[in-house]
Amino acid sequence: MVAGNTVIVMVNDRPRLTRSSLGSIEQWLETARMDGAIALIDKEEDWTSFDCVAKLRNRTRIKRVGHAGTLDPLATGLLVICFGKATKDIAFLQDDDKTYDVEFVFGARSTTDDCAGEITETPNVTPCTDEQVVNALRSFEGTIQQTPPDYSAVRHQGRRQYDLAREGKEFTPKTRTVRIDTITNIDVAWPYVRCTISCSKGTYIRSIARDCGELLGCGAYVTKLRRTRSGGFTVDDACTVGDVIEALPQGVIA
8 A cells, every 4th residue: 555655564454553654654554444453662761561552543543453472561672463354363463473672580480470570699609601591591492391480471370460469479381382483682781681582473572581490590581571573574664653643644643
């Protein structure tokens, strides 16, 4: 679809709102209401995925809005949001592989496996060498069994694990099969390590940090997490919720 000099890229025959196509948002909005459309959103830190959905549902006045893959509140980056009839594509889009830029810190453990939880320092930690850290990380490449964090959206006997954890309920999370395609761009500056992880759907990066810390005997948790890719979409093309709201026709905003 072409609007003026701006090309709106089609996904599953649905237009995609990106940073470069914000100038054609009125046409995108009309199509979103009639036939469904997709928006690539760069989620900000401390926003939940539902916050982004709710804000855009309210401002576009489109009733059916959903996202194709949750991001933790402390995570930033690419969130694929579907509008109207495009919500039928969510299951398909959720199956896409993902890529994340991540930072871990070693020498401590977190109840949530990230910096939002209660942190317990590991006493008398001997710093690991760069080679030890790289080898530990690389050991997670391939198809592995992974246990999701206690504080996760995974359901356990019909309830979200994070609800059970917040209530202090005891439960044993079920393992799942996930695939870690590559762990690259590894930069070690003990106790921190930064890297890029490409993986299958359903992979918890927080679990990789936790398990890598346990493998090295010192604990670890995520301090920064950013999704940069989902399938063929990249965060470089994404716009913020604020960008979308600013570009919307004034008459649309509630």
